[in-house]
Amino acid sequence: MDLQLKNIGHQYGDLDVVRGIDLDIPRGKIICIVGPSGCGKSTLLRLIGGLERPIEGQVLQVGTPPADSINPLTFVFQDFALLPWRTVEGNISLVLEDHGLSGKEMEAVISDVLARTNLSDFRKALPKQLSGGMKQRVAIARALAVRPAVMLMDEPLSALDSQTRELLIDDLVTLWTREPFTAVYVTHNLNEAVRLGHSIVVLSRRPGEIREIVNIELPLADRTLGNHQLEEHQKRLWQIMREEALAADQELIDD
Amino acid sequence: MDLQLKNIGHQYGDLDVVRGIDLDIPRGKIICIVGPSGCGKSTLLRLIGGLERPIEGQVLQVGTPPADSINPLTFVFQDFALLPWRTVEGNISLVLEDHGLSGKEMEAVISDVLARTNLSDFRKALPKQLSGGMKQRVAIARALAVRPAVMLMDEPLSALDSQTRELLIDDLVTLWTREPFTAVYVTHNLNEAVRLGHSIVVLSRRPGEIREIVNIELPLADRTLGNHQLEEHQKRLWQIMREEALAADQELIDD
Amino acid sequence: MTEPAERQKLVDFRGGGFVPRSNRWIGLLIFVAILIAVEIGTRTGFITSLTLPIPSDVFATFVELWRSGLLWKHLVPSITRLIVGALFGVSIGITVGILIGLFSIVRAGLAPVIAAIFPIPKIALLPLFVIWFGIDEGSKYALIAFGTFTPTVVATYGAVDNVDRSLIRMGQSFSLTWLSIVRKIVLPGAMPGILSGLRISLAIAIILLVAAEMLGAEYGIGAYILEAGSLYDLERLFVGVAILSILGVTVSAAINWVESRLLNWRV
Amino acid sequence: MTEPAERQKLVDFRGGGFVPRSNRWIGLLIFVAILIAVEIGTRTGFITSLTLPIPSDVFATFVELWRSGLLWKHLVPSITRLIVGALFGVSIGITVGILIGLFSIVRAGLAPVIAAIFPIPKIALLPLFVIWFGIDEGSKYALIAFGTFTPTVVATYGAVDNVDRSLIRMGQSFSLTWLSIVRKIVLPGAMPGILSGLRISLAIAIILLVAAEMLGAEYGIGAYILEAGSLYDLERLFVGVAILSILGVTVSAAINWVESRLLNWRV
Amino acid sequence: AADTKINVGALRFTSHAASFVAMERGYFKDEGLDVSFKFFQAAQPMAVAVASRDVDYAVTAISGGLISLAEKGATKVIGGALLEEAGIDGQKILVSDAAFKAGVTSPAGLDGKTWAVTQAGSSFHYMGSKIAAKENAKLSFKPLQKVGAIIGAMKSGQVDAWSIVPHIAKPLDKGGAVHIIGNVADYIPNYQVTVVFTSADNATNQRANSQAFLRAFSRGAADFNAALVDKTLGEAAAEDMVKLVHKYVYVDRPYEKAAPSIRNGAMRISTGAALHSSSIKDQLNWFKSEKLIKQEISYDTLVDSSYVEQK
Ligand SMILES: Nc1ncnc2c1ncn2[C@@H]1O[C@H](COP(=O)(O)OP(=O)(O)OP(=O)(O)O)[C@@H](O)[C@H]1O
Ligand SMILES: Nc1ncnc2c1ncn2[C@@H]1O[C@H](COP(=O)(O)OP(=O)(O)OP(=O)(O)O)[C@@H](O)[C@H]1O
Ligand SMILES: [Mg+2]
């Protein structure tokens, strides 16, 4: 299943947030969306995932999702969005409970995703006992549990410290290499974008329009820290964005 | 005025946080401290700044601070620590009010630091109207206002998005180049460390001990994004730290 | 344009909801609807005159009270008692609350005492208030002050506890004096909590008006209600209750206004 | 070792403080100290017998009450009333509060009504409670239920409003049903707020015991206090007040316990 | 009508003894009534409870509330109970120690003093007014709601004067903090202090029950009067009566402490539950003159005079 965005535009009251977005999200690829803060990246992702209805344009699902997909469009949020009163296991079973799985199937799914994210030892832990990195791995495990056709990731690593982020980028690359998934990955971190994106969509500052789409051919597994080609891409992206970012940062927030 | 740390050790109850730290902080240099999360970086900084008393060892002030220094050891915090009920101006005057400056002197200091941090237009704004980057620039302006002998910065940029961080690193480099200041700069971001540090102290995971001190000779102004020499330093630091970071991230937090 | 082989559909919408908003007009409508229903019920005898008065009679009684000038004669002493009593209770309460919030010794000594006197019903102590404070205005002020004191203390020290410690550490790191930290950081930081505590204390003060005016009060809304109750005069009873209710809504609106002024720095 | 030219000194300490801790022992000590002071004061006549009873006499009266078996005769009906009344008030209050929290229409209709009935003193309505609910246990349950209802509603809908919307969006993004979201996200998320609201409602319930037992109650702590008050029997009055106070502390401890069990997930 | 279940409202005062005697000595049973008592802390809720049909019969002073309820067609007075009678120990006029020392040693000195009442329109208010009228004095009335609050205020000299039943008055006088300066009976002769009342429905539709109640009540009253008021039956019978009453009044005090209070509290209860209509009319007029009740209320609105002798 692919996704197609057709001339998406959205406003909150008088505030024009995104405008005229046309984008294809092909199967098995990671699309990164970067842009200055407040340019409507999160809004765009919510529109794609059906959490909000676009005022203009359409988000189309092309083809049908795989039959075994429980929740075709699945989010991974920046703030993890774990229920603090449920254990790691309980947080994963939460998203399976409404879909009529038997206890055994559920158990199998949980064990599988916990193993894939190296969390098997922390099954009974409460979120408050986990470090940020572990929490986000639980959120990723939960997303994997519903076998998504497309993962919608809203700055999944930006609440983490940079060392943990480094570790999780490796995890994501490993996951993708083992079994490629489709993802829309919103970030404001250009390093993350060049490490994870098959193509990188640069948005202008608000109202967000597509400034440029950069494709990177290098296989994900080869994109190591300090790779020169990636550095060049990152530098180029920064040049595109610098002014927009500066302007966005200097804006007064009115209530 | 220099600072000298002599065999510093500290515990919270039974928890050994840092141990046997010996360190010199020379005038006019920026010392970066990096280490896995929870290794005691913030604790060490609080010990240096006199916000906490070390249980073992001594923090010594060598020489006297400049006569015009209002608050020799001055912190810049990760969460900005601005009073939300005071304007930009009010937040700066706060730290001057207890020191018997005349209204005119105060006014002059405020105008000066706001100009140096490009905030002159936002003098009357409340913190809630500012973006994260601007808030941190206000905090830096406030720190500059008391003419510190040493600036103690605890992950000053890690609450910001990476574009804003990029912009603020440039600001700090410009500030230092124009008028070198002494600073202890705690971060978990190796990129920041290699961009700003004259020497970089790597701590082990808790209890924090000094693993290595890396000196970088390249002048701050030349340390641009994508500089190859810096990449090498960063890669090397990451190799030292990777395992420690992994272990620190996998620890269960007990209350 | 699109590949004919593949089925296309719009992505399902599944967000929205869970953001209830209040709407003044509907609220007013419901009030009016209830009044009309009661009016019809009492007039037709479906609701007996023992159970509820006829709303229009209540209104007529109110107009009469107002015309006769007695409304002010009752309202002025009550409001005076409210203001004086609440002023004492709230100011002492805030002071004690801040002391409890700042000093371990005070907290250890007073917090349990406060917790123990909170559930004591003030009306149970009426006979003692007579001895302690007399039957004139003194005992009325004291009763209202006592009733507002405990919730104010609890709210205040809770608010002080909730002041962001990192702001306090910031103050210390700039070598601010202890007094400066308390005045410029702790107090303004505790203000939102204190104001929302005030909402409860002042509601309690209004409730206690009736208890306070049990003691030798000739005029006052509470005395008016008590007399109407003892004469089983439902019209006047409901006029009194409605006045208290309006008083409560007014006080709450006043706090809203103060909050919007004083706490405009909140996000 | 160090350069002799430069003066060395330790960095000044300027942190610490602003973290008051409570200490049970000091609290107990203060209680005892107050008691001893009053005992001495009343025995020497420095405090007249009109003002305060002698603490040891109060204690003796309590022991007598206990020995005669009357303590339980008073305590059991009161606690029954508390439990039944509070159960009604709290459960209806939580239900209404959640409805107000979830549905705009309910909020628009009920929130202002609740705000208007909050400041109505329950004792003013005593005569009506007799008509509405009779003089038996019904009116006592109703009074306590009514008194706990309003604060519970306000606390509950505040708590529902405060449930992290991002968790709700998460639930929606996994296509959970509306009921699942309410049951598994909204309710547990509102629990801390509801429990802390309960602290206030139950304190109010205890306070209302006295008002409730004004109505045809033979036995009950409130009735005991009222009778002692009407005879100006200070020893018994204080025994009754102390019992209520202990009741309040117990209820608060019980809520602490429930919180520590139910909310152990909190950071 | 064998074993008709009825509820009787009562306060735990000696003045309610007639009902207690009728209960203990089986007079209610003889009339085929199965009585259970409902006890109250104050008279006013008892009147409301009769209106709401929770209680069938009760005894209380004529208050504004009772009249209002009668005016709403909810209650009716059907008989008389406590009576002030010259020569019998009745309600006392009290002054605080301070007032006494200032020279108020008889009711003649009450001019300009404060008089404690529970509420406007209470019997205390009525008595104060009548006494003031007789003595040509001006009193200011202080509503204090609760008898306990009044006692506190009297003891601490914050109000000057009050009137109250003898079993409360005498111990207070003995304690020295207040002083008895006169008898209410001297000012309001044949004062019908309390009355028997029931719901309007009982009065009109349950005549048999109401008459049965009044008969049993009267027998109890007669026993009580003979034993403790007229004292014609000797000490043993008096002690028996005190013991009977002690089952209901001052239950948590030992008998020795309770007995004097019960004896002190003995006042005449109307023979045959007769009503002193002149006293009731006087009270009604007083309420009207104080604007506490509607002017159009008549004696017949309040009283169903078909039950007992109207004196
Ligand atoms: N529910 C909403 N109602 C009104 N305005 C909104 C809403 N959500 C977002 N906005 C506004 O829309 C603009 C874009 O918001 P959005 O969160 O999509 O930006 P973003 O690119 O994700 O920013 P960031 O990098 O800070 O996450 C912002 O100005 C924001 O204030
Ligand atoms: N006041 C305190 N009381 C008890 N334990 C504390 C206190 N402050 C910090 N700790 C503990 O000391 C350890 C070191 O804390 P510190 O904040 O210095 O680490 P850090 O290196 O700054 O970590 P991070 O990278 O997360 O900021 C942690 O385990 C922390 O839980
Ligand atoms: Mg966003």
Ligand SMILES: [Mg+2]
């Ligand atoms: Mg830290």
